[in-house]
Amino acid sequence: MDIKIKVNFSKNSKAEGMIDLHTHLLPDWDDGPDNWEETEEMVEIAVKDGIDMICLTPHIFRFSRYQDSQEILEARFEQFEEKYRIDDRVKFFRGGEVFIRPDLVSQVKEKNLSLNKSEYIFIELPSDQVPIGTKQLFYQMMLEGFTPIISHPERNEILGRRPDILYDFINQGCLAQVTAMSLTGEFGLEVQKIAEIFLKNRLVHLIASDCHDTSRRKPILSQGVKAAAKIIDLEVAEAMVGEVPKAILNNEIIPDLGSPINPVSRKKFFGLFKK
Numbered sequence: 001m002d003i004k005i006k007v008n009f010s011k012n013s014k015a016e017g018m019i020d021l022h023t024h025l026l027p028d029w030d031d032g033p034d035n036w037e038e039t040e041e042m043v044e045i046a047v048k049d050g051i052d053m054i055c056l057t058p059h060i061f062r063f064s065r066y067q068d069s070q071e072i073l074e075a076r077f078e079q080f081e082e083k084y085r086i087d088d089r090v091k092f093f094r095g096g097e098v099f100i101r102p103d104l105v106s107q108v109k110e111k112n113l114s115l116n117k118s119e120y121i122f123i124e125l126p127s128d129q130v131p132i133g134t135k136q137l138f139y140q141m142m143l144e145g146f147t148p149i150i151s152h153p154e155r156n157e158i159l160g161r162r163p164d165i166l167y168d169f170i171n172q173g174c175l176a177q178v179t180a181m182s183l184t185g186e187f188g189l190e191v192q193k194i195a196e197i198f199l200k201n202r203l204v205h206l207i208a209s210d211c212h213d214t215s216r217r218k219p220i221l222s223q224g225v226k227a228a229a230k231i232i233d234l235e236v237a238e239a240m241v242g243e244v245p246k247a248i249l250n251n252e253i254i255p256d257l258g259s260p261i262n263p264v265s266r267k268k269f270f271g272l273f274k275k
């Protein structure tokens with residue numbers, strides 16, 4: 001039996017646009033745009049798609065063109081905020097996508113790496129592994145009052161093969177973000193299937209674009225929501241680009257999307273009935 005998920009929407013949620021919580025829009029910092037022209041083109045694409053809030057999440061400890069210089073990153077943020085201060089199309093927030101490392105907890109405490117100064121932090125894993133000690137690192141982060149949000153777990157080779165590991169992280173209190181392009185199949189059929197399994201089993205909580213440019217990795221969410229709504233309730237899919245990221249930016253508890261399900265144990269359970 002399928003359990004209906006209850007989401008507590010605020011009354012005016014339908015009138016609001018979408019929130020893109022994971023973006024690479026700062027120019028000349030990581031593998032995102034090279035210049036301000038490209039950044040502006042990306043903003044225009046986002047606006048056209050109906051996005052009206054964007055969190056800037058530049059890569060930290062990975063892909064930095066300037067060895068993660070805090071000074072240069074701060075300057076980029078300031079330039080961005082100056083440039084888009086009076087922008088009435090989109091509201092921007094500061095954040096980051098932090099690559100996992102052994103001293104993660106002290107780095108996170110020392111530098112301001114969370115999303116809009118909330119307790120929520122994007123954590124990126126290597127695409128081909130889940131480093132030993134990841135669970136303990138997440139636990140330590142939580143002890144310090146932070147909530148890790150795992151970036152695009154559907155694109156991680158290990159988590160794709162072993163969804164029970166992701167279930168373990170989510171059960172522990174982590175959140176996870178699925179990328180819109182994974183849901184639409186633009187990263188291939190295998191990633192799409194994995195994203196669907198994660199979505200069905202409530203192992204992901206928000207949809208973001210993880211945009212990098214104006215051609216291959218655009219800031220588009222609507223197609224991802226449409227694809228998600230074929231798998232889960234439309235109102236839950238919409239919450240994943242609305243109520244959920246809004247709560248995160250406001251440093252509030254996210255709406256209850258239902259308890260996570262371990263896809264592996266469920267598969268095994270139903271396997272018992274097979275002849």
Ligand SMILES: [Fe+2]
Binds near residue numbers: 023
């Ligand atoms: Fe990213």
